[in-house]
Amino acid sequence: MPSIDPQPLPPRGDRVRVYVTREVAFDLQKMTRVTQSILTKVGCGGCHSGRFLEFQMIEDYVINPKTLEPQEVVGAQL
Amino acid sequence: MRELGVGLVYWSDLAPLFEDVELVGVLELEPQTLWEKVVGPHGLCYRGNDALLQRVAQLPQAKLLHGVAQPVGGSADDPLEYIALWKRAVEVLDPAWVSEHLSFNRVRRGAHIEEAGFLLPPRQSPAGVANAVRNIERLSQALERPLAFETGVNYLQRRADELDDGTFFGAVAERAHCGILLDLHNLWCNERNGRQRVSEVLARLPLDQVWEIHLAGGMELDGFWLDAHSGLVPPEVVDLAAGIIPLLPNLGALIFEILPEHLPRIGVDAVHRQLDVLHALWRLRSSRRVVARDARAPQGLESCGLGNAEQHDDVEAWETALGEALRGRTVRDARFADLRDDPGVAVLHQLIGDARRSSLARVLRYTTTLLLIHLGPNEVRALLDAYFREQAPDPFTALEADYFARFLRSRAELVEHLPYLAETLAFEDALVRATVYGTATDLAWSTDPTALFAELENGRAPVGLPSVHSAMRVCAE
Numbered sequence: 001m002p003s004i005d006p007q008p009l010p011p012r013g014d015r016v017r018v019y020v021t022r023e024v025a026f027d028l029q030k031m032t033r034v035t036q037s038i039l040t041k042v043g044c045g046g047c048h049s050g051r052f053l054e055f056q057m058i059e060d061y062v063i064n065p066k067t068l069e070p071q072e073v074v075g076a077q078l
Numbered sequence: 079m080r081e082l083g084v085g086l087v088y089w090s091d092l093a094p095l096f097e098d099v100e101l102v103g104v105l106e107l108e109p110q111t112l113w114e115k116v117v118g119p120h121g122l123c124y125r126g127n128d129a130l131l132q133r134v135a136q137l138p139q140a141k142l143l144h145g146v147a148q149p150v151g152g153s154a155d156d157p158l159e160y161i162a163l164w165k166r167a168v169e170v171l172d173p174a175w176v177s178e179h180l181s182f183n184r185v186r187r188g189a190h191i192e193e194a195g196f197l198l199p200p201r202q203s204p205a206g207v208a209n210a211v212r213n214i215e216r217l218s219q220a221l222e223r224p225l226a227f228e229t230g231v232n233y234l235q236r237r238a239d240e241l242d243d244g245t246f247f248g249a250v251a252e253r254a255h256c257g258i259l260l261d262l263h264n265l266w267c268n269e270r271n272g273r274q275r276v277s278e279v280l281a282r283l284p285l286d287q288v289w290e291i292h293l294a295g296g297m298e299l300d301g302f303w304l305d306a307h308s309g310l311v312p313p314e315v316v317d318l319a320a321g322i323i324p325l326l327p328n329l330g331a332l333i334f335e336i337l338p339e340h341l342p343r344i345g346v347d348a349v350h351r352q353l354d355v356l357h358a359l360w361r362l363r364s365s366r367r368v369v370a371r372d373a374r375a376p377q378g379l380e381s382c383g384l385g386n387a388e389q390h391d392d393v394e395a396w397e398t399a400l401g402e403a404l405r406g407r408t409v410r411d412a413r414f415a416d417l418r419d420d421p422g423v424a425v426l427h428q429l430i431g432d433a434r435r436s437s438l439a440r441v442l443r444y445t446t447t448l449l450l451i452h453l454g455p456n457e458v459r460a461l462l463d464a465y466f467r468e469q470a471p472d473p474f475t476a477l478e479a480d481y482f483a484r485f486l487r488s489r490a491e492l493v494e495h496l497p498y499l500a501e502t503l504a505f506e507d508a509l510v511r512a513t514v515y516g517t518a519t520d521l522a523w524s525t526d527p528t529a530l531f532a533e534l535e536n537g538r539a540p541v542g543l544p545s546v547h548s549a550m551r552v553c554a555e
Contacts (some may be wrong), residue, residue, distance in 0.1 A: 016501040017513040026546065030528040035509060040442045041080065042476035042513050044110040046089070047146035047179070048337060049197065049231040049264070050296055051305020052436035059458075061537040062450040068438060 080142045080174045082331045084356045086349075094346060095312055096137050104331050105139035109167040110147040115158070115474035117515045127162045131170050133183035141171035142290070142331060143320060145178035147473060150213035150227055151200030151395045153183025155193045161220045161555060174330065175289055177259045178217065180227040180250060183400035183473070186394060195430040195471030199232040201396035202240035205389040206389050214254040226257030226289050227390050229279070231264040235423035236273055239413065243274045257289035257536050259361070260322075260426075263305055263335075267296060270303040271422070276318055288326045293356065294335040295321060302425050307337045309344060310352050324364045332360050356528045404430060406467070426441060432469050441479035445486070445503045447534040450546040451498045461492075476510045485506035498500030498530055498540055500505055508552035518553035 020028070030051055045052070086095060086103025096102055112134075114129045135141070145164070148156050168176065183196035210227070218225035229247050236242070241249070242267075251258050252329050260283070265276045293316075295309030311319075311334070323329060334356055336349060393505055399414035403423045409415045417423055439446045449458045465485045472478045483503055486493055493500050508519035525543040527550075533540040 009478045016509060016552065016554055018509075019553070020170060024548045026526040026548070030531075034528070035532050037443060038443070038506060038509050039513065040323055042474075043112070043114050044147060045433075045437070045472050046087070046094055046111050046307075047144070047197070047293055048294075048305060048307040048335070048336060049233075049267075049429070050304035050308060051299060052433045053339065054437075055439040055446065056433065057438050057490035059450055059455050060536075062447060062455075063537045063539075075194075 079322070080330055082142070082174060082396045084353060084360050085139065085142070085331055085333045086353065087333060087335045088134060088137075089145070089338040092346075092349070096139060099138045101350065101357075102139060102141060105134065105137055105398065106142040106144050106331075106333050107134055107167070107171065108144050109164060110145065112167075113163060113474075114513065115472070115477055116279070116513065117195075120156055121495060124158055124160055124163055126166060128166070128170075129431070129517070130343065130498060132165060135170045138143045138431075141322050142333070143167055143171060143174050144228075145176065146197075146296045149179040149181040149183055149197055150217060150225075151180040151206070151210050151230070152181070152184060152186040152188045152213075153209055153397060155536050156184065156393075157191050157215075159190060164221055168223055173223065174258055175226055176218075176221055176292065177226040177228055177257070178459065179230055180247070181230045182397055187398075187401070189369050192470040193472050194378040194404065195473065196426060197230065198397075198400055198404075198426070199230060201233055202237075202243070203392055203396075204241075204249075205392040206396075207241075207246065207253060209393045210250045211254040214256050215251070218256065218532050224257055224289075224555075225358070226259040227234035227251070227254075228259040229261050229264055231261075231267045231424045232273060233267075233271055233302055234417075236536055237422050242278070242282075243268060243498060247279065248282040248284060251284050251287045254350045256287070258287050259290045260288045260326075261292040261294075261305075262315050262318050262322075263294040263296060263311065266312070266318065267303050267305045272381040280322055285322075285325050289328055290331045290333060291319060291323070291326075291329065292333050292335055299428070300421075302422070303426075304429070307335045309336070310348060311355070316355060319359050320362055323359055323362045324327065329363060332356050335464060365441040375424065381382040382413065405470075430471065431462075434461075434466060437475040437478045438462070441475045442482065442503070442506045444531055444534045446501065447537065448496065448499050448502055448540075451484060451534075451537070451539045477512050477515050480507060480514060483510070498525070498543075501527075502534075505550070505552070512552050518551060518555040521550040521552065523548045523550065 024055060083103030085106055086092060086102050087106045096105060111222050113124045115122055116125045147312050148160055179197050180200060183194050183197050184191050185194055214225055227250060265279050293311045294305060294306045294307045295311055296306045299307050332460060334352055395411050396414060399409045399411045399417055402409045403417040404427055408415055465482055469481050472542050486503060493503060504521050508521060511517045511519060524545060524547060526546045529543050530540050
């Protein structure tokens with residue numbers, strides 16, 4: 001890829017970079033935020049002996065593509 | 079033990095609270111939350127984030143270290159070297175003592191050691207005591223710091239072939255000459271879920287060895303009360319703390335545990351008020367020395383026969399059996415075959431599944447969302463269950479995500495037929511692989527990835543997105 005724009009990714013900017021071609025048509029700042037968001041979550045989670053809720057939160061948020069209506073809420077047992 | 083005061087487990091989301099040193103006098107760090115698991119010259123290894131560690135060190139509070147990944151209750155040690163990173167954290171933060179869980183989280187399977195995916199209750203037997211004492215002495219010596227073990231939560235039913243909770247904790251503390259991190263919410267969970275009463279547990283502890291108390295809130299699941307760190311401390315647990323604190327002559331810290339994801343629901347002000355309650359509890363400390371060491375701690379241990387204390391296979395057999403029960407395999411050891419009928423096993427199975435699904439949702443967020451949109455929750459859960467049966471868990475989310483990405487790629491019919499799944503998975507896994515393995519990946523997009531992710535952020539199927547072809551390289555530096 002001869003023509004690239006580096007996208008540093010703090011806080012692990014020393015580790016991972018994403019390069020795209022110069023003529024790319026999408027919003028680079030948005031892309032950087034997406035990659036930052038993922039890269040800050042790759043470590044070890046904290047300690048507790050209860051439920052981890054991230055999956056349920058996504059599950060609850062997904063909308064049926066055929067009807068565009070929210071799916072039945074599943075898993076929110078707080 | 080040095081008196082440090084009232085404190086809070088550190089999360090960057092709670093940073094505003096750490097600005098007030100009168101409110102939060104102690105910062106407790108779970109060191110492994112600053113670690114990654116990556117591939118180095120000799121295979122997998124841990125890598126610490128020294129910059130973040132230094133940033134934590136700059137905060138004005140006294141520091142404590144509380145381990146969450148190398149518990150002292152098991153027979154299978156972490157196969158990866160971890161002492162150097164622990165020692166680095168000790169060197170930078172200079173804690174008066176360190177703590178770890180009296181649990182196990184790894185199971186030996188043939189020549190391999192598998193992660194269990196959760197902190198699990200240890201074998202409460204004379205052999206279990208001896209095993210824990212060895213681990214505590216070894217870790218404390220390696221770190222050159224006094225070590226306290228945490229009294230753990232246990233969702234299993236009481237067993238006739240085990241020491242009661244208080245006797246087990248007391249015997250470990252007495253024999254290891256270590257500290258006790260008295261987690262009152264854990265003990266209260268245990269009592270609510272059918273195990274020993276908190277008062278009976280406390281009666282069997284050498285109270286002068288309690289250096290630290292943890293207080294937390296929880297939630298209910300299928301009739302069980304969970305130690306979820308999801309809310310404020312229940313009034314009953316506050317009452318327990320008020321009753322025991324005056325009897326603890328060497329109490330050094332009183333720590334509130336809450337996970338940052340619950341903060342928006344609870345609010346920073348409520349956490350502030352909770353810490354005020356902890357300060358009121360802290361003032362209940364007795365100024366006089368209490369003679370708390372008495373002959374109560376070893377009760378029951380002698381009756382089980384100290385001669386059994388070296389039966390290492392008793393501990394390993396328990397860990398293997400519980401591991402088998404939790405993975406849905408046949409429990410081969412007849413002594414523990416009844417584990418399959420223990421309702422606590424079903425709860426642990428659910429919690430481990432939740433943790434694994436959440437790890438994947440955290441790192442492979444867009445892949446997970448796409449799967450849910452296209453397949454629906456039931457089919458996705460079935461897919462994840464198939465993956466869980468095939469692959470042991472890993473507490474480091476990047477590794478778990480990479481293993482699942484491999485699993486998905488092996489199902490080409492799925493990846494190739496669901497719109498945008500192949501490129502979304504390739505992108506998220508490329509970030510993971512750059513982090514873990516240091517590998518570079520070239521990607522091709524057929525649409526604007528930010529438009530694709532915006533649709534997924536809204537929980538919507540990406541339909542009618544413009545065709546925009548671009549190339550991307552994700553690489554490690």
